[in-house]
Amino acid sequence: MKTPEEFIKRCAESNWNFDYDQNNIDKSRFNVCANINGTWSKNWVGPKTHAVVSKNKEALNQVTANGQKAEDRFELYRLDEKWGMEYLELLNILPWKIYSAHIHLQLPGNMHPFHMDFPTIPHLTQEEKMKTVRRVWIMLDDWHPGQVIQMGNYLWTKWKRGDVAYFDWQNLPHGTANFGHQPRPIISAVGITTPEFENFIRQDYPSIIKTNDTE
Numbered sequence: 001m002k003t004p005e006e007f008i009k010r011c012a013e014s015n016w017n018f019d020y021d022q023n024n025i026d027k028s029r030f031n032v033c034a035n036i037n038g039t040w041s042k043n044w045v046g047p048k049t050h051a052v053v054s055k056n057k058e059a060l061n062q063v064t065a066n067g068q069k070a071e072d073r074f075e076l077y078r079l080d081e082k083w084g085m086e087y088l089e090l091l092n093i094l095p096w097k098i099y100s101a102h103i104h105l106q107l108p109g110n111m112h113p114f115h116m117d118f119p120t121i122p123h124l125t126q127e128e129k130m131k132t133v134r135r136v137w138i139m140l141d142d143w144h145p146g147q148v149i150q151m152g153n154y155l156w157t158k159w160k161r162g163d164v165a166y167f168d169w170q171n172l173p174h175g176t177a178n179f180g181h182q183p184r185p186i187i188s189a190v191g192i193t194t195p196e197f198e199n200f201i202r203q204d205y206p207s208i209i210k211t212n213d214t215e
């Protein structure tokens, strides 16, 4: 077994302290900042036209170093005006500028090995990528046993449908697994921050956002 070279390199560029034993959760690194209370479909499997296969070599190096297949991480579907508008509308509630959004559907048995990502927005400088790009997750279903997300020292479980989470994706190593019996659908989105968004991601949970939908 080996630690992927690209992972070691990316960790060296991070500003996190890599103290995996600490128990505190730094809200500037991870925060469940809101819950969106509304309805949306369970149409989590997108059409073939929206199925995305990651071609980022450095990211793949990190997940396949110990023999795992990249396709065993999750299914990935791009959200745009042609498919998934109901999910994009959830993201548009947030005070930021969306750059890209996908559904990550992690099926029972899937695992996404511990890794570090990097923004790949071409027109931004390195500094802008680190300081202005933000990643948000919206959980599309309640947590089910056997589903886990690790970010830095924190293992997240027991989320609720509609939970909105921010995490410092540029600096925290992270990975996910589903060793349960239910699929785990989340929206993973990247956007450019605003002053309002910086306040939003530091809110205490639960800040409930009600949509116009009724259950």
Ligand SMILES: [Fe+2]
Binding pocket: 115, 116, 117, 174
């Ligand atoms: Fe990642």
